[in-house]
Amino acid sequence: MDCDLAYGSLIRLGRLLDQRQVSPVDIVRALLERINQYNGRLASYITVCGDAALEEARAAEQEITRAGHRRGRLHGLPIAHKDVSLTRGVRTTAHSRCLLDSVPDRDATYVRRLRDAGMILLGKTNTTEFACGTMDLFGVHRNPWDLGRYAGGSSGGSANALAAGLAVAATGSDTGGSIRVPASFCGVVGLKPTYGRVSRNGLLPLSWSMDHVGPMARTTADCALLLNGMAGHDPADPTSASAPVPDFADGLDAGIRGMVLGIPRQHFYEGLDPEVDAALRGALRELESLGARLEPVDLPLAAHIVAPGGILIMAEAFGLHAARLRERGREYGTRTRRRIASGACYTSGEYEEAVRVRVAWTHQVGAALGRVDAIVTPTLPQPAFPVETQLGEPPDTSWGTRHFNMSGHPALTVPCGFTSAGLPVGMQLAGRYFDEASLFRIAHAYEQATPWHTRRPALAAAAA
């Protein structure tokens, strides 16, 4: 039963709470037990809020029992936040020596909103340092499907905790793919919403124009529920949009008959690992069989986005970190320090050139999305690689994801198969501005027709 709870969807667990078949304390206990058992191997959490989470769970239990109903669909359910999220009274390290003792006195807006919705803070998940570099303090987050492989970064702790049943819901941040890449590597669902959809107030920033915050879960429906709790205008974030927030869980079951899905002619289907290619082709056939029409779309700049995006990210990151880098540079991990310092070396002319590429790319994506409901791509060209590769010279994993940080369009990854070695493969769906609902609808329809999201890693054997 405990493993069952730890792997429960938010929707199913919510139903059990409504029916008083379980209590929030049962769910938190089940998760803490698994964290205790596996966190040492997986390095999912930097901070576990054991006693505090149980206390919150007891309070939720009382509230639900006393009031006779739950505050909403998230009430009494636990959440893990990536450790770049400010959490009142709980340390927020960003996996950096510079912030080891940093205990914020306030919550990030999305943390507060989920707290107000009744979610219980289970812990703070592992990340690469400042979401862009080293992992030498709290371990490298490992892939539950093969502990010798990397979980993906930078929201790898959130992704591997979900895949391993150490969390039922999580948040991540995504500057070039940091939600979608680990979600794909670990076989879970992750959404980078439209730029402006979720407030970034209280997210430790890396790049003001590329950072996004989003939900991660084991199912699309759970991601939709979480986005309900996170989205909305926030006066504390000047880039937060005032677009209306629909109920993202509505219309999930509407199916995709008649929808038109764009398949890029350039870049995204080139040079794929053969097993990733096969998984994607199978997924496209499945989408067709569900009634969607596939249509080729032109995105000629797609092969040229990573470098200009890298310039923007690192130039902005340097701007944010310059003072601390000067004063406490040696406290940064080597890789983080070097990457961020590289941002000092671009000229304003180069930054402007990168913005021009960004504008042209954004127009291309907009034109394509004028003809189709969503664009379908692989999330990554390869499955998860060995941890040693990550520690050495890893490939650029933002190969297919940074594109939508550049344009600001929403993009989601959903599991679409496994390799013969048992490693998950992810499919990325990118949609129109503020149309996360269509992405959820497509991903949910696909999920209902396929078994991928029901598979679990053989963790006990692997961790033994």
Place this chain on the structure above:
Amino acid sequence: MTRDGQGRADQIRAELARQGIAADEDDLAVIVKIVAANRAGLERARAAVRGDPEVPHGFVPPAPPGDAAPHAGR
């Protein structure tokens, strides 16, 4: 290291020093590599862009007009 490569490294060393960022030779080698790769990629990207896209004042992606709260710089 080629003369060009050495020139780039010297330039980057000078820029980091000007900005008060400490970097040893190992740091420098990696930073030069990152910057060179991104500059080359930017050059290819600019060559692939047709025309000269106008950058609107206060460009912030994407927040369609009317739906967005006031943005920094807008």
